[in-house]
Every structure is written in structure tokens, then in C-alpha cells.
């Protein structure tokens with residue numbers, strides 16, 4: 001049976017969470033003044049050693065929610081792990097997430113001396129095998145490579161004391177479930193288990209019943225609530241005009257760190273090539289690129305060397321880049337959940353952001369699915385030269401013109417936020433009316449400046 005944790009506010013900040021001083025110091029150097037709701041909820045239970053089912057997605061601060069208690073638990077060990085031994089194991093679906101989580105452990109654990117490493121596929125395993133041979137306190141891994149290395153005898157899982165299964169629903173989508181079950185069976189029965197999932201399909205609930213021991217359930221606002229922080233616009237445009245519309249938007253320099261999503265790898269390459277031809281610094285990232293090419297592209301984007309990153313949905317989860325001003329859905333995703341994840345890339349850690357979605361005649365069905373999922377209709381922006389009345393008229397939408405009008409079905413002020421701007425737990429889908437003139441490249445102010453001008457060649 002699941003015990004549902006009751007959400008509490010935490011006016012005392014991190015000091016009330018009983019964390020040891022090396023951890024508190026690292027957190028305060030990160031300028032985290034208030035724990036996020038998932039941290040307030042989860043950390044006390046995890047410090048008590050409880051199993052936990054967390055319903056939260058990336059962007060809510062869930063990494064620290066599990067990493068801080070793990071670091072504290074590891075600090076109680078008096079000895080170092082033996083060769084090949086793993087003390088805490090964090091399983092996550094993608095390489096990007098694995099790298100991010102490992103980096104977070106480094107940051108939060110900088111005043112504690114732990115051995116840690118990360119393993120994932122697509123790269124030569126030699127360095128990973130070497131790191132594992134010494135024994136590790138913290139191992140962050142993707143399932144396939146972990147099992148490969150385990151089957152080759154490069155690590156032991158019989159001393160795993162804490163196991164975190166992150167993004168369990170994505171593991172399911174990616175067909176990792178059989179691997180995950182093998183891993184559950186390879187770790188000791190007495191361990192602390194933490195499972196995070198943005199949604200709870202039946203298979204995940206079954207997994208929870210089978211492998212978690214009397215877990216406490218903690219949830220923060222469901223994924224769709226991310227949309228509250230994002231200023232969303234839909235732009236009806238014929239498919240052949242999408243490229244020109246994108247270029248016209250990018251004429252505005254305040255649109256300066258832009259994540260563009262396509263549905264296919266081929267599409268991502270094509271968009272990136274077109275923009276590069278126009279001398280707009282662009283990189284593409286998708287599943288066909290090697291791990292090192294993906295990392296390079298991401299680093300260039302993070303450091304500001306490239307302005308536009310074109311990505312398929314492989315990058316929509318977990319990608320943590322500060323200051324993304326705009327997410328542009330060049331193509332709408334088939335799955336409404338992906339839309340939520342995509343636009344969430346511009347609303348990290350309580351920040352706000354802008355999401356522009358291009359919708360052609362074929363994509364109206366996807367748009368309807370998205371609006372059902374987020375429980376609101378997205379304001380139409382027809383204030384651009386490529387607006388298609390024909391497509392718009394077949395969708396019953398309210399036009400947003402050039403301002404931040406309220407969204408249909410919006411209820412002002414719904415939803416509780418803590419001082420971080422993170423939305424607090426909610427059992428139902430919420431929507432709120434919001435204007436965002438102060439966001440980077442604030443849409444209200446900038447709309448006019450990226451009106452598309454029909455080009456003379458057209």
C-alpha cells in the first residue's frame with residue numbers, strides 16, 4: 001500500500017532538513033535558498049530510509065531530492081567500497097541524463113570524498129571498466145551498458161544499498177523494462193529503493209508493488225503543470241513556409257538561445273543545414289549522432305557558441321541548459337506528453353520561457369491532442385507574414401495578436417507556488433493566466449520585432 005505524503009511548505013529552508021553540513025554548504029553555494037516541493041517532501045522520508053515513489057519530472061529539482069539523502073547515507077560508511085563494489089546505483093534512460101545526474105552528485109558532494117562514475121553506451125567502455133574496478137560509492141548508469149558490464153564481471157551489484165530508478169516511464173517507453181527487472185533481481189533485497197516517474201502507467205505501478213517495500217508516495221504537480229510557466233503560442237503555417245517563418249523569428253536577436261524541435265533526425269539535419277546556410281550558428285542533436293558529437297553540440301549550445309540547437313525528442317527530456325529563451329516546435333510532436341517535455345526546456349528551475357509551435361494542415365490533430373493534455377487551448381499568433389487563415393479557420397482558436405492575452409479556460413491565480421516559482425503539489429490539472437513581459441526576449445515586447453517580412457525572392 002502507498003502512503004501519500006502530505007505536502008508542506010518549508011519556510012526554514014534547507015536548514016530544517018537535517019542535512020549534514022558539507023551537504024548544506026554545497027547546496028548554499030549553488031544558491032539554492034529554498035528546497036523545491038519535491039525536495040521538501042522527499043528528503044525527510046529518504047533520510048529515514050524509506051522507499052519512495054516520486055511522481056515528478058525533471059525540472060522540479062528531483063535530482064537533489066534523491067542525491068542529497070544518498071550522499072548523507074554514504075557519509076555514514078567508515079570504509080571505502082571494495083574493488084568492483086557499487087554502493088548506490090542510479091539508473092536513468094539516456095546518456096544526457098546520466099551525465100547530468102553524475103555532475104549533480106559532484107556538485108552536491110564536493111565537500112565529501114566519494115568515488116563516483118557514470119556508464120552509458122555508445123562510447124568505448126575501457127575507462128568505465130577502469131573506474132568500476134576500484135569500486136564506487138555512486139554509479140549513474142543507463143540500463144543496457146550497465147548490464148553489459150555486469151555480465152562481463154566488471155562490477156558487483158550485491159552490495160547496492162540505495163537504488164534509484166529515474167524516469168521510469170521513459171524506461172518503459174524505450175523498452176528497457178526487461179533490463180530494469182534484471183537489475184532489480186541482481187541487487188540485494190534489503191536496500192532502499194527510490195522510483196521516479198512523471199506518469200504512473202499500470203506497468204510502473206506493478207513494478208512498484210513488486211520491488212518497493214512499503215513506499216511513501218510523493219508527488220509534485222503533474223507534468224502538464226510545466227505549461228503554466230511557459231508563454232505558449234501556436235503559429236498556423238503551410239509546411240513549405242516553416243523554414244522562412246523560422247528564419248524571420250531568428251531575425252530578432254533577443255531570440256538568442258533557441259531550442260528547435262523536429263520529429264525526425266532527417267528533419268533536424270535539414271533545419272540545421274538551412275540555418276547554417278543563413279549564417280545562423282546552429283547544431284543538430286539526435287540519435288544518429290555519436291555520443292561525442294552530441295556532447296560537443298550540447299556544450300557549444302550551453303556556452304553560447306551556437307545560438308540554435310535543433311533536436312529530436314531524444315533531447316526533450318532532461319536536457320538542462322540554463323537560459324533557453326525560446327523553444328520552437330518546428331514540427332509538433334505526435335505524443336502530447338512530448339510537447340510538455342519539450343516546452344519545459346525553457347522553464348527550468350522555476351524560470352519562465354516562451355514556446356512557439358508551428359502547425360501545418362497535417363498537424364492539427366496533434367494540436368488537438370496537446371490541448372486536451374494540457375487542458376487549455378494555446379493562443380494563436382497570426383501576427384506574422386506566413387500565417388495561414390485556411391489552417392486556422394479549420395481549428396477553433398482564439399487569436400492572440402501581438403500580446404499576452406489570457407488563455408481560454410484559464411483561471412487566474414490557480415496553483416500554489418513557493419518562493420522558487422516551482423509549482424507545488426496538485427492533484428488536478430491547473431492553468432493560470434500569466435503575462436510575462438520581463439522574460440528574456442519577453443514575447444509581448446518582441447513580437448513586433450520578429451514579424452516576418454515577405455522576402456523579395458518569394
Ligand code: AMP
Nearest residue numbers: 032034035036058059060061062063349
Ligand atoms: P532537476 O529536476 O533535478 O533536473 O533540477 C532542475 C534544475 O533545478 C537544475 O538546474 C537544478 O540545479 C535546479 N535546482 C534544484 N534544486 C533547486 C533549489 N532548491 N533551488 C533552486 N534551483 C534548484
